Amino acid sequence: MTETERIAKAYRELESVAAARYDLRNRGNQEVLAERRTLTRSLLDRAGWIPFGERRVLEVGCGTGSELAWLLTLGAAPDHLTGVDLVPDRITAARYAYPQFEFHVGNAERLDFAESTFDLVMAITVFSSILDRSMAAGVASEIVRVLRPGGGLLWYDFRYNSPANVNVRGVTARRVRELFPQLDGRLHTVTVIPPLVRRLGPLTPIAYPVLALAPPLRSHLLGVLNKPA
Numbered sequence: 001m002t003e004t005e006r007i008a009k010a011y012r013e014l015e016s017v018a019a020a021r022y023d024l025r026n027r028g029n030q031e032v033l034a035e036r037r038t039l040t041r042s043l044l045d046r047a048g049w050i051p052f053g054e055r056r057v058l059e060v061g062c063g064t065g066s067e068l069a070w071l072l073t074l075g076a077a078p079d080h081l082t083g084v085d086l087v088p089d090r091i092t093a094a095r096y097a098y099p100q101f102e103f104h105v106g107n108a109e110r111l112d113f114a115e116s117t118f119d120l121v122m123a124i125t126v127f128s129s130i131l132d133r134s135m136a137a138g139v140a141s142e143i144v145r146v147l148r149p150g151g152g153l154l155w156y157d158f159r160y161n162s163p164a165n166v167n168v169r170g171v172t173a174r175r176v177r178e179l180f181p182q183l184d185g186r187l188h189t190v191t192v193i194p195p196l197v198r199r200l201g202p203l204t205p206i207a208y209p210v211l212a213l214a215p216p217l218r219s220h221l222l223g224v225l226n227k228p229a
């Protein structure tokens with residue numbers, strides 16, 4: 001099986017459990033998303049990205065497009081949002097949900113865009129899905145190629161391996177730096193280990209901020225990494 005086939009198979013299998021796992025009626029999931037959105041907005045704002053206006057954005061591994069859609073709340077122009085994913089069914093769902101965005105089915109190892117096309121590229125829980133190091137290096141180099149000088153990579157992914165899922169692998173800060181030696185910027189630890197917070201129930205609003213004070217419990221990295229102008 002090729003890496004592309006493995007990833008497509010993993011996402012077909014995940015389909016049956018994903019709706020329950022990421023259900024936003026779960027208070028832990030709500031808290032995880034709210035915390036990430038708040039920090040992302042504040043990082044983008046501090047870097048002068050808001051409102052997005054005419055800036056062009058690409059999401060690699062965009063899934064069904066909901067992360068791109070969130071950028072509308074930050075003032076992005078719908079016809080400047082582009083997503084690429086290698087699973088055709090995910091792109092079909094994305095096109096249906098967000099017909100005004102541009103979506104492509106494809107492997108982000110070969111992006112069909114000229115260099116310096118995008119102001120911002122987003123990689124949100126995509127590198128953890130890629131176990132093959134040469135594919136990961138290829139996707140990273142394509143991201144840097146299509147990013148304009150002075151542009152940014154919005155990174156969010158988990159840094160620990162998941163004992164319950166052999167199809168993903170945590171991406172440490174050191175590995176992010178190996179993948180993107182040309183980019184600078186700070187990575188923040190965020191997101192209390194999701195399987196733990198999903199069990200907190202009504203205690204979530206009190207317990208989440210307390211647990212978040214312990215750095216080892218923060219399982220993800222989030223940051224905007226800049227391509228020098």
Ligand SMILES: C[S@@+](CC[C@H](N)C(=O)[O-])C[C@H]1O[C@@H](n2cnc3c(N)ncnc32)[C@H](O)[C@@H]1O
Nearest residue numbers: 061062063085086087106107108124125126129
């Ligand atoms: C965990 S999902 C995240 C989806 C989306 N970023 C989000 O946060 O909602 C990871 C996605 O990356 C896609 N993916 C993995 N490797 C890829 C590659 N080489 N090229 C394009 N998409 C890829 C998978 O098909 C999957 O849809």
